[in-house]
Amino acid sequence: MKLIIIFISAAIVNNYVLASFLGICPFIGVSKKLGSAMSMGVATTFVMTLTAAVAWLINKYILIGLHLEYLEIVAFILVIASLVQLVEMFIKKTSRPLYDALGIFLPLITTNCAILGLALFLVMKQYGFVESIVYGFASGFGFSLALVIMAGIREELEIGDVPQPLRGASITLIIAGCLALAFMGFAGLI
Amino acid sequence: MGVLYSVLSMAGIGLFFSVLIALANKKLHVEEDSRIGQIAECLPGANCGSCGYAGCANFAEALAGGKSQVADCSVCGASAREEIARILGIDAVTGERQVAVVFCQGGDGVVTKKAEYQGVPTCLAATLIAGGERACTYGCIGLADCVRACPFDAIHLNAQNIPEVDRKKCTGCGLCVAACPRQVIELHPLSQHVFVLCKNKDNPKTSRAICKSACIGCMICERAVNGQGFKVKDNLAQVDHAVYTKELVLPTEKCPTKCIVIVGSRDEL
Numbered sequence: 001m002k003l004i005i006i007f008i009s010a011a012i013v014n015n016y017v018l019a020s021f022l023g024i025c026p027f028i029g030v031s032k033k034l035g036s037a038m039s040m041g042v043a044t045t046f047v048m049t050l051t052a053a054v055a056w057l058i059n060k061y062i063l064i065g066l067h068l069e070y071l072e073i074v075a076f077i078l079v080i081a082s083l084v085q086l087v088e089m090f091i092k093k094t095s096r097p098l099y100d101a102l103g104i105f106l107p108l109i110t111t112n113c114a115i116l117g118l119a120l121f122l123v124m125k126q127y128g129f130v131e132s133i134v135y136g137f138a139s140g141f142g143f144s145l146a147l148v149i150m151a152g153i154r155e156e157l158e159i160g161d162v163p164q165p166l167r168g169a170s171i172t173l174i175i176a177g178c179l180a181l182a183f184m185g186f187a188g189l190i
Numbered sequence: 191m192g193v194l195y196s197v198l199s200m201a202g203i204g205l206f207f208s209v210l211i212a213l214a215n216k217k218l219h220v221e222e223d224s225r226i227g228q229i230a231e232c233l234p235g236a237n238c239g240s241c242g243y244a245g246c247a248n249f250a251e252a253l254a255g256g257k258s259q260v261a262d263c264s265v266c267g268a269s270a271r272e273e274i275a276r277i278l279g280i281d282a283v284t285g286e287r288q289v290a291v292v293f294c295q296g297g298d299g300v301v302t303k304k305a306e307y308q309g310v311p312t313c314l315a316a317t318l319i320a321g322g323e324r325a326c327t328y329g330c331i332g333l334a335d336c337v338r339a340c341p342f343d344a345i346h347l348n349a350q351n352i353p354e355v356d357r358k359k360c361t362g363c364g365l366c367v368a369a370c371p372r373q374v375i376e377l378h379p380l381s382q383h384v385f386v387l388c389k390n391k392d393n394p395k396t397s398r399a400i401c402k403s404a405c406i407g408c409m410i411c412e413r414a415v416n417g418q419g420f421k422v423k424d425n426l427a428q429v430d431h432a433v434y435t436k437e438l439v440l441p442t443e444k445c446p447t448k449c450i451v452i453v454g455s456r457d458e459l
Binding site: 058062063066067068071074075078079082085086089090092093096 | 192195196199200202203204207208210211214215218219220
């Protein structure tokens with residue numbers, strides 16, 4: 001039960017993009033096409049789940065064990081950067097088409113603040129190992145959800161009659177605001 | 191003690207991941223042709239897509255894999271081609287440079303207007319409605335789809351809203367050819383200069399009524415060269431570039447509607 005609550009909380013109620021406003025860069029940058037939004041979502045979810053697991057281990061056995069909590073940001077950035085590098089190599093080896101499709105977005109996951117935020121929240125919430133992994137996966141799922149919703153709306157807008165001054169970035173930001181407002185409606189859920 | 195621990199633990203984590211990445215790099219190494227990077231540096235990097243690949247990087251890959259030829263890139267110059275050929279260890283195949291030619295002179299004031307067009311200002315949109323303002327159904331619409339398609343700034347509308355090609359800048363990539371909904375633009379070798387700049391196949395009465403510069407199929411050009419080099423077919427004169435002689439210039443002066451034109455340098459004639 002607790003795991004389900006963690007999942008819903010991380011994916012919807014405290015959605016990283018639309019409630020915590022983390023990871024806005026890929027949210028705006030990779031939401032033009034539904035296809036690339038989905039691949040970006042899958043890649044980010046993968047990295048987030050892995051990060052949650054490794055960050056928990058490092059936090060528990062190295063940082064807390066040696067009383068080095070103040071080094072968590074440095075340690076987590078190391079973890080995230082290395083994981084993204086590994087994921088990139090792995091995808092390049094196993095699936096060249098996917099690698100080409102993700103392109104520059106794959107290395108850009110390194111600088112996605114939602115992932116560093118995940119590792120830091122993880123420590124704050126004092127989850128166990130399994131809970132951390134569920135939390136990581138749920139956060140990635142929520143990120144993908146926001147990305148896919150945004151991409152869907154923006155694809156429709158391509159043919160919509162948007163007033164001239166609002167076209168492009170401004171309407172995107174307005175939609176992002178409306179989406180965030182809509183997600184506020186989930187606030188009382190848990 | 192705290193300093194020692196922090197330094198050691200960070201160094202430990204860093205070392206652990208660097209070893210992991212180094213091992214993964216060995217294990218997951220993808221063999222990539224080192225020539226791809228070298229070739230990509232020689233290519234123009236405009237990513238125009240005229241070679242049939244998504245971008246210069248993909249073309250470089252295809253070149254290294256032997257799936258494509260250097261000459262497929264119409265943009266890169268002779269020196270770049272030779273350099274790529276040297277990297278690949280093959281002889282450079284230098285095809286003749288092609289440039290775009292606009293086969294219409296029926297600009298504003300030359301061709302009659304059949305209506306006022308106030309729709310979306312692109313040739314494609316105008317084609318979908320009623321073919322734009324100009325009465326000729328074969329000629330240029332004049333809404334500059336080709337100008338917008340050109341990545342090299344080599345094609346511009348003149349005062350009469352007819353596109354003009356800058357033969358020095360044109361790379362023959364063919365994007366304007368594809369962009370024109372009327373197929374008014376064609377690619378021709380740089381060495382060809384005499385063209386019948388009209389596409390109208392209407393009967394002479396109609397074409398003469400709507401456009402001052404239309405080919406009316408009067409056969410004066412064909413007679414002037416005794417059928418050697420000019421042929422009239424479907425009310426439209428055609429140039430035979432294989433019979434490429436000084437005599438071809440003659441009809442340019444005799445043509446009553448002046449639709450036979452010398453494009454580019456006349457010196458070679």
